[in-house]
Amino acid sequence: MSPSKHSVKVSILNEEFTIRSDTPPDQTKAVADYLDKAARQVMAGGNVVEANRAVILAALRVTAELFEERQASEELAGSMKEFADEMRRLLPPAKR
Numbered sequence: 001m002s003p004s005k006h007s008v009k010v011s012i013l014n015e016e017f018t019i020r021s022d023t024p025p026d027q028t029k030a031v032a033d034y035l036d037k038a039a040r041q042v043m044a045g046g047n048v049v050e051a052n053r054a055v056i057l058a059a060l061r062v063t064a065e066l067f068e069e070r071q072a073s074e075e076l077a078g079s080m081k082e083f084a085d086e087m088r089r090l091l092p093p094a095k096r
């Protein structure tokens with residue numbers, strides 16, 4: 001059985017959107033709020049006045065954050081694997 005769809009009203013730069021997805025409503029609102037905040041920061045910079053351009057630039061910033069976090073996560077996972085391999089090597093053969 002597939003998850004049920006939720007309809008959630010969100011506001012980004014004072015424009016209302018209805019989002020329909022299987023994501024929990026609180027999470028959808030949090031994501032929209034994050035994008036709204038990022039778009040407002042772009043507009044506060046003074047270089048962009050069009051809302052659609054601000055949202056695109058904000059989405060690019062958020063995507064860059066995502067890529068940085070993914071890379072950090074992959075590096076951490078690699079470090080943890082190396083550490084586990086080293087610890088396994090130090091264990092007696094019966095415990096490996």
